[in-house]
Amino acid sequence: MTLNRKKERNIGFPVPKGPIERAKVISGGTYQCAIYALQNDISMNIAGGTHHAFKDKVESFCVFNDMAIASMLLLHHKLANKILFVDLDVHQGNGNANIFKNDPRVFTFSLHAENNYQQRKEKSDLDIGVADKIEDEVYLKILYNTLPVHIESEKPDLIFCQSGVDILETGKLGRLSVSIKACKKSDHFLLEQCFKNNIPIVVTMEGGYSVKISDIIEAHANTYRAVQYIFF
Ligand SMILES: [Zn+2]
Structure with a gap:
């Protein structure tokens, strides 16, 4: 695979091999996380959540859309019939929305900052843009x-959560001005819903741009702590 300069500009940085x-x-x-979650209820990818990648377009640090690729494989292999995307990153999951816009097997829900990037948003099955x-x-x-x-x-047979802490x-x-405490509560709520309803969940990470890296780590670590608390 090669990328021309225009595509690299869309990603935000040059992309060598x-x-x-x-x-x-x-x-x-x-x-692999999805396969594991179907058998063991929960799995987490310490990376992933590259929700700005389209089928034919790379964008904003996102080269391939990992959750979309995993979903397509699950649906193709009939390992799932219905998938729910819960995108809690501050930016709209535009790649997810575009890829699955005509696919009733995948419901895309994006909770994001309305005034944030991108100016022209895609249409998810459910978009909530907050002030x-x-x-x-x-x-x-x-x-x-x-x-x-x-x-x-x-x-859904499976939920993909993009738990960006931006x-x-x-x-x-x-x-936005969501506190670390509220971010933790939102993790707990989502995970509890999955646990209570026996819905396997895959959590991916991505966004986090706090000045202090320790804030990002703490918020991401809280997601892991919530999983440990609820599932183990
Ligand atoms: Zn983001």
Whole structure:
């Protein structure tokens, strides 16, 4: 695979062979996570969540869309009939939305900052674009009111969660002001819903742009802590 300069500009940095190989490994990892989750309820890819990659377009640090590739393989091999994407990154999951826009087997839900990148958003099955500097309680209430309804209506065989932590108030690119505590509560809520309803879940990471790297690590580590608390 080769990339011309225009495609590299869309990604945000030049892409030599190494990162392309890395993206392939990450996609393979997310698929393996999905297989594992179907057997053991939960799995996590410490990378992945490259939700800005389209079928034919790389964008914003995302070379291949790992969750979309894994979903297509699961559907192709009839390992799942219905998949729900829960995208909690501050940026809209535009690649996911575009790839599955005409595919009723995959329901794409994106909870993101309305005024954030991208200016021209794709259309997910459900988009909730929240206002800048949203308060914790309001943010959580949206998730609490939305997620169970769609788990109930879609009855997914598997959930892919993009748990980017660029929603944090300390984030440089987020525009939101969600605290680490609320971010943790949102992880707990989603994971509890999966546990309670026996729905396997794959969690991927991605976004996190806080000035202090320790904030990003703490928020990501909280997702792992929540998994340990709920599933083990
Ligand atoms: Zn993001």
